[in-house]
Amino acid sequence: MKKHKIWKRLLMLVFAVYIVFIFANQQKTLNQYSQNSEQLKNQIEEEKEYKEELSKQKEDITSLDFIEKTAREKLDMYYPNERVYIDRGM
Numbered sequence: 508m509k510k511h512k513i514w515k516r517l518l519m520l521v522f523a524v525y526i527v528f529i530f531a532n533q534q535k536t537l538n539q540y541s542q543n544s545e546q547l548k549n550q551i552e553e554e555k556e557y558k559e560e561l562s563k564q565k566e567d568i569t570s571l572d573f574i575e576k577t578a579r580e581k582l583d584m585y586y587p588n589e590r591v592y593i594d595r596g597m
Contacts, residue, residue, distance in 0.1 A: 567573045578584040585591055
């Protein structure tokens with residue numbers, strides 16, 4: 508009878524340790540998910556800002572100033588009889 512009680516207590520102890528181990532692992536997993544959630548929220552905010560910036564650029568593309576600037580900088584186009592000076596001293 509005494510041997511039976513010892514085994515019963517030992518089994519309960521092992522079960523209790525197992526339960527604690529399971530809870531600790533679940534808490535660790537929840538912390539990781541929480542951290543990932545925060546990172547994803549930050550990434551979403553950055554992407555929203557980038558989207559707004561692209562929307563603004565999209566609106567600016569049709570402006571005459573943007574077209575003129577692009578023609579000058581990327582295509583080396585200038586108005587007729589316009590003099591362009593390039594500083595080669597740098």
